[in-house]
Amino acid sequence: MINPRKLLAFATVLTVHLAFGSATSMAQDRFIIVQSTTSTENSGLLDTILPAFTDKSGIEVRVVAVGTGQAIKNAENGDGDVLLVHAKLAEEEFVADGWGVKRFDVMYNDFVVVGPEDDPAGIAGSRDAVAALRKIAESEAPFASRGDDSGTNKAELGLWKEAGIDVRSASGGWYRETGSGMGATLNTGTGMGAYVLTDRATWISFGNKENHRVLVEGDPKLFNQYGVILVNPDKHSNVKAEEGQAFIDWLTGSEGQAAIADFTIDGKQLFFPNAQ
Amino acid sequence: MPDTTIAHSFDESHIAQAERSVASHTDSILPVSVTDLAFTADGKRLVYIDRLTLRAGGSTIIMGPNGAGKSLLLRLLHGLIGASEGTVLFNSQPMSARVRRRQAMVFQRPVVLRRSVRANIDYALSAHGYRGLNRRERLRDLLEMGELADMARQRARTLSGGEQQRLALVRAVAASPDLLFLDEPTSSLDPASTHRIEALIRRFAEEGTKIVMVTHDLGQARRLADEIVFMHHGKVTEQTPANVFFDRPSSPAARDFITGGLLV
Amino acid sequence: MHDFASSLSLAVNLILSGDAELWSIVLLSLRVSLTAVAVAAVIGMPVGAALAVGRFAGRRALIVLMNALMGLPPVVVGLMVYLMLSNSGPLGVLQLLYTPTAMIIAQVVLVTPIVAALTRQVVEDIDAEYAEQLRSIGVSRLASVPTLLWDGRTSLLTAVLAGFGRATAEVGAVIIVGGNINHVTRVMTTTIALETSKGNLALALALGAILMLIAISVNAAVGLLGATSERAAHA
Ligand SMILES: Nc1ncnc2c1ncn2[C@@H]1O[C@H](COP(=O)(O)OP(=O)(O)O)[C@@H](O)[C@H]1O
Numbered sequence: 001m002i003n004p005r006k007l008l009a010f011a012t013v014l015t016v017h018l019a020f021g022s023a024t025s026m027a028q029d030r031f032i033i034v035q036s037t038t039s040t041e042n043s044g045l046l047d048t049i050l051p052a053f054t055d056k057s058g059i060e061v062r063v064v065a066v067g068t069g070q071a072i073k074n075a076e077n078g079d080g081d082v083l084l085v086h087a088k089l090a091e092e093e094f095v096a097d098g099w100g101v102k103r104f105d106v107m108y109n110d111f112v113v114v115g116p117e118d119d120p121a122g123i124a125g126s127r128d129a130v131a132a133l134r135k136i137a138e139s140e141a142p143f144a145s146r147g148d149d150s151g152t153n154k155a156e157l158g159l160w161k162e163a164g165i166d167v168r169s170a171s172g173g174w175y176r177e178t179g180s181g182m183g184a185t186l187n188t189g190t191g192m193g194a195y196v197l198t199d200r201a202t203w204i205s206f207g208n209k210e211n212h213r214v215l216v217e218g219d220p221k222l223f224n225q226y227g228v229i230l231v232n233p234d235k236h237s238n239v240k241a242e243e244g245q246a247f248i249d250w251l252t253g254s255e256g257q258a259a260i261a262d263f264t265i266d267g268k269q270l271f272f273p274n275a276q
Numbered sequence: 277m278p279d280t281t282i283a284h285s286f287d288e289s290h291i292a293q294a295e296r297s298v299a300s301h302t303d304s305i306l307p308v309s310v311t312d313l314a315f316t317a318d319g320k321r322l323v324y325i326d327r328l329t330l331r332a333g334g335s336t337i338i339m340g341p342n343g344a345g346k347s348l349l350l351r352l353l354h355g356l357i358g359a360s361e362g363t364v365l366f367n368s369q370p371m372s373a374r375v376r377r378r379q380a381m382v383f384q385r386p387v388v389l390r391r392s393v394r395a396n397i398d399y400a401l402s403a404h405g406y407r408g409l410n411r412r413e414r415l416r417d418l419l420e421m422g423e424l425a426d427m428a429r430q431r432a433r434t435l436s437g438g439e440q441q442r443l444a445l446v447r448a449v450a451a452s453p454d455l456l457f458l459d460e461p462t463s464s465l466d467p468a469s470t471h472r473i474e475a476l477i478r479r480f481a482e483e484g485t486k487i488v489m490v491t492h493d494l495g496q497a498r499r500l501a502d503e504i505v506f507m508h509h510g511k512v513t514e515q516t517p518a519n520v521f522f523d524r525p526s527s528p529a530a531r532d533f534i535t536g537g538l539l540v
Numbered sequence: 541m542h543d544f545a546s547s548l549s550l551a552v553n554l555i556l557s558g559d560a561e562l563w564s565i566v567l568l569s570l571r572v573s574l575t576a577v578a579v580a581a582v583i584g585m586p587v588g589a590a591l592a593v594g595r596f597a598g599r600r601a602l603i604v605l606m607n608a609l610m611g612l613p614p615v616v617v618g619l620m621v622y623l624m625l626s627n628s629g630p631l632g633v634l635q636l637l638y639t640p641t642a643m644i645i646a647q648v649v650l651v652t653p654i655v656a657a658l659t660r661q662v663v664e665d666i667d668a669e670y671a672e673q674l675r676s677i678g679v680s681r682l683a684s685v686p687t688l689l690w691d692g693r694t695s696l697l698t699a700v701l702a703g704f705g706r707a708t709a710e711v712g713a714v715i716i717v718g719g720n721i722n723h724v725t726r727v728m729t730t731t732i733a734l735e736t737s738k739g740n741l742a743l744a745l746a747l748g749a750i751l752m753l754i755a756i757s758v759n760a761a762v763g764l765l766g767a768t769s770e771r772a773a774h775a
């Protein structure tokens with residue numbers, strides 16, 4: 001006869017072991033949390049360059065990849081030591097409100113407009129993003145937007161505004177907000193034959209392109225600047241200021257900048273370092 | 277002509293003899309005395325018994341048509357449901373943990389735990405405070421008594437209906453109760469199984485356990501009963517020695533019941 | 541177009557290659573979900589049994605709450621746990637956000653109502669059958685709880701497995717409180733979400749197949765364990 005009490009004791013021991021047993025064994029003791037965006041994560045940039053920093057400093061970098069809006073909100077809550085995103089206005093506001101210490105430029109990549117090969121709006125080859133968007137609106141060809149308050153979403157909305165088009169009134173019609181990340185939006189876009197504004201890095205490493213390709217690129221307005229900010233330790237005492245600053249110093253220093261420039265996919269450089 | 281009021285014609289000398297035979301049990305829970313016992317549900321009085329005494333010695337068989345309130349009466353006496361009015365006293369004591377320990381009940385459909393046969397009996401022994409060697413010996417005796425030793429390790433729910441009822445029976449008498457209630461324990465069993473159950477019941481009675489049993493089986497009642505309590509419409513219409521009941525039932529309802537002509 | 545055959549062969553290759561990365565993700569998934577389910581069982585079973593057997597003030601309210609919690613979307617649970625564990629939240633000092641423990645907590649919140657509700661059903665059914673018999677033997681209502689739980693063990697195992705299913709299949713809550721951090725809080729479901737967002741649909745599907753295989757294995761293992769303990773209980 002199995003003794004229920006013994007069984008319970010066994011389950012308890014197992015539970016404790018599972019919960020805490022190996023929790024620390026594989027992770028470094030010193031680590032920081034970087035609130036960042038899906039584009040840096042999905043492209044594989046951070047996975048590629050971070051080991052060099054960890055080897056040198058002994059600091060593990062744990063990346064939480066979410067939309068820029070959520071990343072900033074999380075950082076305001078003190079749930080991260082460093083913010084690495086691409087929405088310059090929002091970043092400056094973050095620092096001005098006292099949530100961050102100081103903003104540094106890190107690198108840029110660019111946005112492109114991708115769309116189906118048959119190109120119903122006829123924008124292929126254009127170097128004028130605003131004009132291309134206007135054509136899409138006029139032809140009412142489907143356009144998939146992230147609609148998630150991310151850096152990419154903010155950039156896209158800025159372009160629509162410049163084009164003088166009120167996408168809110170078209171929402172649910174030809175303008176479709178997925179409310180999700182870049183990858184999910186690209187999956188939706190390729191699935192429904194819609195145009196999508198995406199960062200080039202995510203697009204190049206994206207595995208489900210179907211018959212979509214880059215149609216609009218090279219407009220300076222499609223420039224996508226990344227900034228890095230140390231979360232203000234005066235606001236949240238748990239912020240690891242020393243380790244976080246060490247990471248920022250490395251990323252914006254010669255080693256980090258070189259690592260960013262060296263990162264390629266299919267022989268193409270995706271991010272261009274431009275720290276001062 | 278017998279009247280239709282409750283007949284208390286139990287042989288006085290028989291009672292005196294029975295009481296002497298249990299005189300050593302100063303802590304006995306018998307006799308059971310019922311006064312103005314009522315059970316009411318949804319404004320309907322389902323059971324009402326102004327006076328009923330169940331004395332030590334002899335087996336009392338309760339008979340009566342379906343819905344007469346026999347099962348309710350057993351559950352009221354055993355304290356499984358609370359009475360709306362009235363009292364049940366056990367040798368002048370109200371129901372208590374001690375009184376409960378001295379009595380047991382077997383249900384129409386045996387309730388066997390989802391465990392082995394021996395674990396079923398062991399469970400009752402443990403609940404009654406049996407420990408160690410005492411418990412092991414009693415367990416062995418009870419398995420023996422119920423002719424269940426061969427299937428001690430078998431899952432109780434895989435037993436046949438008759439075997440399950442034998443298990444329920446020996447489990448009920450695990451702590452040698454003074455008083456054993458049985459609610460139609462053989463109603464769904466074949467004649468052979470019924471016979472074995474009856475043999476067990478007779479044995480318990482001989483060993484001094486007061487049997488209070490409901491049955492519809494007239495033959496069984498004749499075989500086991502020392503006295504008959506007849507119920508109709510929630511009331512006890514007569515309490516009579518068995519031989520008297522079967523020869524000259526005093527109430528028309530009982531007479532019709534015996535001849536199979538009673539319509540509810 | 542992604543096709544099932546290539547996903548399946550990818551899944552088989554991944555398993556056969558013994559990929560260390562994959563294994564650490566699988567192990568973390570198991571560790572988080574099994575721990576969460578164990579904790580949920582320890583909390584949920586007594587609560588469910590109390591709701592089945594007890595007659596106390598607030599019982600009905602507790603049942604309603606339990607059923608409501610059972611229907612909560614995982615994302616909402618994730619958000620609630622995030623707000624609790626955030627450094628701006630009441631439990632921020634514990635520094636649990638973005639750790640496996642945070643994911644365990646979220647899954648405990650998700651699974652406990654399921655275990656409790658199913659336990660209540662199981663115990664209520666057995667109690668309906670046993671109540672008078674146990675009372676007759678002299679077992680009090682409170683003392684009958686272990687008996688009812690033990691005799692319901694086969695059904696309770698199913699309840700726990702249902703909880704395990706919800707835990708392992710869940711992504712919305714753990715991605716919020718765990719952060720899907722590589723090598724720290726990345727589990728099967730968050731990996732599947734990530735690979736899907738990278739457009740690696742075949743790989744995502746392959747991982748899904750492996751997740752299913754894990755679920756089947758755990759179910760089989762528990763079933764075997766149940767059968768063994770059943771036999772042992774009758775020895
Ligand atoms: N808990 C209860 N609530 C309401 N009615 C009941 C309850 N238990 C039994 N009854 C009713 O009381 C009557 C007597 O039932 P019972 O004692 O089971 O009869 P029987 O003499 O056949 O054993 C039946 O009409 C039955 O429907």
Ligand SMILES: [Mg+2]
Pocket residue numbers: 346347348459
């Ligand atoms: Mg009955």
